[in-house]
Amino acid sequence: MIPVAFDYERATSVDHALGLLAEHGDEAKLIAGGHSLLPLMKLRLATPAVLVDIARLPDLAFIREDGDEIAIGALTRHHTVNTSELLAREVPLLAHAAGQVGDPQVRHRGTIGGSLVHGDPASDLPAVLLALGARVIVTGPSGERSIPAAELFTGFLETAVGEDELLTEVRVPRLAGLGWSFQKFTQRACDWAIVGVAAQAGEPGGGRGPGVALVNMGATPLRATGVEGALAGGADAAEAAALAAEGTEAPADLNASSEFREHLARVLVRRALDEAAEG
Ligand SMILES: Cc1cc2nc3c(=O)[nH]c(=O)nc-3n(C[C@H](O)[C@H](O)[C@H](O)COP(=O)(O)OP(=O)(O)OC[C@H]3O[C@@H](n4cnc5c(N)ncnc54)[C@H](O)[C@@H]3O)c2cc1C
Numbered sequence: 329m330i331p332v333a334f335d336y337e338r339a340t341s342v343d344h345a346l347g348l349l350a351e352h353g354d355e356a357k358l359i360a361g362g363h364s365l366l367p368l369m370k371l372r373l374a375t376p377a378v379l380v381d382i383a384r385l386p387d388l389a390f391i392r393e394d395g396d397e398i399a400i401g402a403l404t405r406h407h408t409v410n411t412s413e414l415l416a417r418e419v420p421l422l423a424h425a426a427g428q429v430g431d432p433q434v435r436h437r438g439t440i441g442g443s444l445v446h447g448d449p450a451s452d453l454p455a456v457l458l459a460l461g462a463r464v465i466v467t468g469p470s471g472e473r474s475i476p477a478a479e480l481f482t483g484f485l486e487t488a489v490g491e492d493e494l495l496t497e498v499r500v501p502r503l504a505g506l507g508w509s510f511q512k513f514t515q516r517a518c519d520w521a522i523v524g525v526a527a528q529a530g531e532p533g534g535g536r537g538p539g540v541a542l543v544n545m546g547a548t549p550l551r552a553t554g555v556e557g558a559l560a561g562g563a564d565a566a567e568a569a570a571l572a573a574e575g576t577e578a579p580a581d582l583n584a585s586s587e588f589r590e591h592l593a594r595v596l597v598r599r600a601l602d603e604a605a606e607g
Contacts (some may be wrong), residue, residue, distance in 0.1 A: 331369035338381045342467055342494060345382050349492050350469060352378045358494065359383065360403060360442040363434055388441070388496060400498040402441025406453075407432070409440060419500045421508035421528055425456045428510065428539075431518040444480065447487040447548065450520045452512065454481060454549035458541035459526035462500040468493035477481060481548040484597045501536070503528060509603035512543070512598040515583065517544035518543070522583045525572075525590040527600035529607070530559075540600070545576040545593055555597055565605065 339345035349356050349429060357376035359365050360383055368374040382388070388403040391412050398418050409415060409554065410427035429443070429452050443453045457464075457477040464475050466489050480487050489495050501579055507529035512521045524543030530536050538559050540552040554574030558567055578589035 329370045331366075332372060332375045334369075334376055335378045337378060337515045338382065339385060342385065342387070342496060345380055345385070346467065346469065347437070348378070348380045350496075354491055356380050356491075358445075361405070361438040363430075363438040364442060364446040364448065368468075368591060382494070383439075390517075393418075394499075396502055397499045398502060400440055402495045402497060402498065403439050404441075406435035406438050406440065406443070410435065418502045418504050419460065421460065421503075421510060421526060422453075422456050422500060424595075425452050425510045425526060428452055428512050429594055430520075440498055445487055445489050445495050446499065447481050447483075447485050449481075449484070449546055449549050450544040451549065452510075452521065452524060452526075452543060454544045455524060455541040456497070456510065456526040457500070458549055458551050459528045459539035460496060460500050460503070461528075461536065461539055464495050465491075465497040465499065466490075466493045467496045472496075474499075478551065484547040486548075503536075505607075506531065507604035507607040509600035511600045511603075513592055513596060522598060523578075523589050525593070525596040525600045527597070527604045538604070542572070542576065542593060542597075544587060545573070545578050547577065550576060552593075552597060555601075559601075565598055565601035569594050570599060572597035 355377040388401040390401040406426045406429045415423040511525040511528045521543040528539040530538040540555045554571030572593040573590035577587040580586045
């Protein structure tokens with residue numbers, strides 16, 4: 329449980345961090361809260377030669393209104409997301425789910441940007457961002473680009489964020505007053521989800537459609553496309569939830585078989601759709 333030796337650089341600005349990434353290439357890794365990267369390093373599954381610490385960058389921890397979106401800085405900690413009055417009003421699904429991540433210690437160190445770039449299919453917030461139809465802003469050598477959450481998660485612990493880029497901002501739509509639900513099935517409080525479901529009701533009158541996404545049902549965080557398609561076609565909650573495992577590749581491990589996870593997905597999606605429908 330001891331990482332290999334590494335050098336440590338503390339970035340003082342986004343440009344400084346990008347410069348350090350350019351200088352050290354694929355030998356370097358950004359570290360924010362360290363709550364996903366350090367466990368990997370202790371297991372020697374990640375062996376960066378240089379850690380670029382961005383945790384103290386002053387400009388990347390914020391939550392603010394911006395038109396029809398709420399902008400959240402990448403270094404905003406789970407606890408801050410969980411206790412934000414603005415998010416509780418405008419994007420309650422995200423505020424609530426951030427309070428379900430790990431334990432208080434994890435929520436005080438871990439960041440929303442780190443959780444998204446780590447791209448763990450068992451993490452809670454990636455599925456929430458998928459259900460919300462959110463996007464992220466990434467900054468790199470050639471400037472800024474926007475990546476929809478639906479295109480962010482490209483493989484197991486892999487995302488569309490390049491090794492020379494920094495995720496700087498998360499952008500979530502304002503959804504005040506619409507129904508939502510977050511279902512997290514765990515063996516013990518504070519555990520990772522065996523299966524989780526994030527559901528966001530759509531806008532009445534055919535605007536934004538409903539979003540449903542799954543935790544720990546495949547190699548990446550997943551949208552429940554079968555469920556979303558059925559709802560768009562007029563199916564009721566029971567009919568849609570029956571399709572929850574469609575297109576998934578549920579893992580089998582000490583906690584659950586693939587079949588049990590598929591069953592859980594159907595049960596939890598049904599609960600989530602019912603709860604979201606209550607508004
Ligand atoms: C005991 C324990 C329990 C946990 N339980 C849960 C749980 O129940 N649910 C859950 O969702 N999560 C859980 N987590 C994970 C936790 O939420 C992490 O904080 C989060 O996944 C990663 O955030 P971080 O800031 O710690 O990232 P780090 O560990 O610092 O970084 C993670 C990865 O993201 C990259 N990175 C970080 N920030 C950026 C950025 N701005 N731009 C580009 N790349 C970046 C790093 O290079 C690294 O590859 C748990 C962790 C622990 C240790």
